[in-house]
Amino acid sequence: MGIDFDLLHKVKGLIECPEPDKDIRRFDANLRLFPPFLDNDVCPITIKNTLLQSCYLRNTEWACGVAVYTGNETKLGMTRGVPEPKLTAVDAMIDKLTGAIFVFQLVVVMVLGVAGNIWKDTEARKLWYVEYPTKGPWYELLVIPLRFELLCSIMIPISIKVSLDLVKGLYAKFIDWDNKMVDQETSTPAHAANTAISEDLGQVEYILTDKTGTLTENQMIFKRCCISGTFYGNEIGDALKDEDLVNAVATRSPDVIHFLTVMAICNTVVPIQRQNGTILYKAQSQDEEALVHAAAGLHMVFVKKNGNVLDINFNASVIQYEVLDTLEFTSDRKRMSVVVKDCQSGKLFLLSKGADEAILPCASTGQQTRTFSEAVEQYSQLGLRTLCLAWRELEEDEYQEWSLMFKEANSALVDRDWRIAEVCQRLEHHLQILGVAAIEDRLQDGVPETIETLRKAGINFWMLTGDKQNTAIQIALSCNFVSPEPKGQLLLINGKTGDEVRQSLERVLLTMRITSSEPKDVAFVIDGWALEIALKHHHKAFMELALLSKTAICCRVTPSQKAQLVELLKSCEYRTLAIGDGGNDVRMIQQAHIGVGISGREGLQAARAADYSIGKFRFLKRLILVHGRYSYNRTAFLSQYSFYKSLLICFIQIFFSLISGVSGTSLFNSVSLMAYNVFYTSVPVLVNVLDKDLSERTVMQHPQILFYCQAGRLLNPSTFAGWFGRSLFHAIVVFVICIHSYAFEKSEMEELSMVVLSGCIWLQAFVVALETNSFTILQHLAIWGNLVAFYVINWIVSALPSSGMYTIMFRLCRQPSYWITMFLIVVAGMGPVLALKYFRYTYRPSKINILRQAERLGGPILSLGNIEPQSRAFEKEVSPLSISQPKSRSPVYEPLLSDSPNAIRRSFGPGAPFDFFQSQSRLSSSYARNCKDN
């Protein structure tokens, strides 16, 4: 509008904007500026005038703006949605079991209530010493059931909630405290914002991960190149340090110089001179930034951009180029070009860069492109992004002629994109291929190993990325997302119309169904557009696909689609974990059962919205396998134990009521009952938070063991039935032994009650001890100290004359028969439990048991398919063998045909590196074909 800089802060006006909504494609508002700037003229403001939250501004030092929406009213804030309160599977199971116990309690109350009323009418009325009135009040029939309700109310342990909250808090603290999850670079510790869902970490079945910034560092670095047949950077892994290349630059080898020139100027990068002399490059694409940086590293420094004139500083001499036209990159063309004029010589050049399939076919007829395509192949095997660079000198006439057409196409109103593409193609031919540049979007440390380990643990991975398909697949391959070829297979779903998508979907489904019985690792790849159609029109088919497929790569998806996919998996009853680092992952993170945020380059939005935030992706392994697994195991024990102890005391009350005229007398006094739940039984089990069934190392080596947690093997109705049975058995043991050894002249109420109570406490201590896998000093203190504390507390209470149980405990402790009774209870109660446990442990061992035994025998054993050789293979140099392999382009347009004869052969073992690369090359090439053909 042409307002002076000085006047900016004096601008007054009014913006009429709609109510906040979440549509990021629309913004229809009006702006009125007050005089003297504009006389109440209404200027329309559209989405083009807006900056959305969490956007980055590049290529400008400043911008003026007005905040229209803030906080949660921003478009992003509105899309974020309201996070639902999260309930872990374990909690849900505990709730279910509580419900079952509640029903059981009601049944008990009903049965005993009816029995009590019958007994009262038949027997109790004869007991003159009870003086039942002949005619009671109207609610008389309810009195006995209600008494039993009171008596049985301890059946549902209230203490479980308190104990669980305590231990969950501690699980979260353990995560916060964990030194092994501190990102040393930024010294960011892991943090558990949600303290309530640690158990779910151990039950994760699906991990939905963002790509950029989550799996990768989000830093592109130029690593290798192949210039006219010569490979640079292969030996040391970094072309910039390759002496051959440095020498070639020094000797001004023309191919190399051209290559560098294309790297430096075939882009839309804007250099910004900073005050200290360094140059900051601002680029839309990080690839371009990487190339420009690399060129600068090789003394071809892109210094300045004045309008269309570019200043290149090469070995202290300045070369100027004028950019005449920019043939922009589109995802269809997969290449971009610039037409430049060398200001010195006035010559015109076309400089192009792009994907190999977009550049190599345009090569001049005479040129051999085989070395380049081999280079592309080799680099992509290494997980590098490749760009082919090419150039051509243009004749003045040719350019002038073309320039007119280009201008015309640019101003076309109909089919402009298509026409521009067509015009561009007229110029981009007979290119001289200069070479291939390989750029690494470096994976974060340990990503392939982490994914490999977690996949072995039975966790399925879905990659949801806003990035384009090729990049997504590249990264998926390089980080073990998909197994190498004989085992792994990629199926593409695409199409622009409903029918195409349907056909594609059906074909993939068919393949999936056939291969689902085989030990194959099939992944599907879908883009956002097809996903939209699939979710809307073919929801059922897509659901089936989601159920069948363990791996999926979804590219070009929007934040809300990410959330939709999470929702889809959740509706299939899967436990989902979403991990991401940026604002666009927030919804997915909130939607999933567990949201993990990476506090990385893209800010802390994801980390703030997440339940857990970690510094690097690789910590996910430890978060799930160590913290999640331990939390699950511990909670499984703690919750069932809580039920066990409450049921135990309740069963005893029920038994006692059977011999007390079904009248609802409580055997225990109220103090003991309260202390039973609060002190005597809750302390030992709380220390269970330190229990470790297997060492962290063993779990890391055998991630498959997580299966026990995922499938909920340690807390389910049948394990609960075991605990239920145990409490019934123990109640019978305690009760029968006590009433027989304390019969007749000893059957005093207070005494018997304390004998029974101490019998229960002794059993508790031994049950906890038997179920504890690793005893630290704290556990010993808690278990045995608690037993001692029980006596100390009761001695103290017995010493108080005002208490009901005055002198009782002292009397008991003096009786030999008391101690004899206790030992009898312990042995009779624990003997069968120990025998059964030993039998199972030895003859029906679970995998956990075997690993414990192995651990004890001296060092964990290595299972087959250890991940070590593979991960190392990545760092190793490509063996020359694999390069000279004839191209194994097995065309797999129809996925069904791709069953290679050696499909069963394992790719692990001694020959791993070679085998691995070969197979991967076949995979990458096969889907490259897929991409093209589809």
Next chain:
Amino acid sequence: MSSGEGSSQPSSKKSRQPKYSRFTQQELPACKPILTPGLVVTTFILVGVIFIPIGLLSLSASERVVEIVDRYDEDCIPSDQEKTAFIQSDKTNKTCVRSLTVPKKMQHPVYIYYQLDNFYQNHRRYVKSRSDKQLRNPENEDLTSPCEPEARVDNKPIVPCGLVAWSLFNDTYGFSVSGMNLSVNKKDIAWDSDKNYKFGSKVYPKNFQQGSLIGGGKLDEKIPLSEQEDLLVWMRTAALPSFRKLYGRIEQDLEANETITVVIQNNYNAYAFGGKKKLVLSTTTWIGGKNSFLGLGYITIGGLCLFIATTFIVMYLIKPRPYGDPSYLSWNRNPPGN
């Protein structure tokens, strides 16, 4: 239009880097016992070996106890009369003479118990019907609310109130051996704690058994509650429907084959509810009265432990099972994900 929180790196977190300690890293040294055959079998054998002698000791102690049990409720009532009417009447003569033979020498002190069967002292209505505060302190005389329905008579508080006291057992026994009276020591039959604390020495019975319904025994209003030891014993309610309560002690030895004549005042109404009344004379040992349960229990459990241990040894010999064999880890053959 906030642009980029990326620059605000988590500098605040730097200080929060966790400190190392073995507890926070969950690295406390731990011992991980595993159930090896050796450990388990040894445990069972050890328990068995310890338990059987203890069982034998307890059993022999219980066997040494000499006990005479005589059920008299049926015989002490004329068979031609209606039982409840007989026992409730004031006019009937309820004296009853029984003779007991001493099977073995009984060393003093010989404890005299009365045993009631099918008497629910643990019934909720009954157990609750007492006021401990009232029993302790004369000032709390009026605290009779828990005592319903035996709380007040003519709106005057009953001391001691409640069903428990009201139903006080009131049969009496007189013993003689060959014409010589055996003195019964009724001192110190109640718990010291009850005498010294629970029942006040200044609390005297008041309005006791004055109501329309007469329950059990009466109390001498001149003697404070703390010295009414029969009441104290009775008010230690029994947890089981069949119980014995101490009546007194005979402080002299009873020789074998002596005949003891017991004169029973059969006052207490156990007929209405089909209860049984028994008189028990018993000696005692370190384990208490005659109760073979613990001894038998120990021997049974000890035997079972040895049996289990043997079974495990046999199983181990027949079918040894290598521990921690990796071949059982069949991840690859049978991927757990399916």
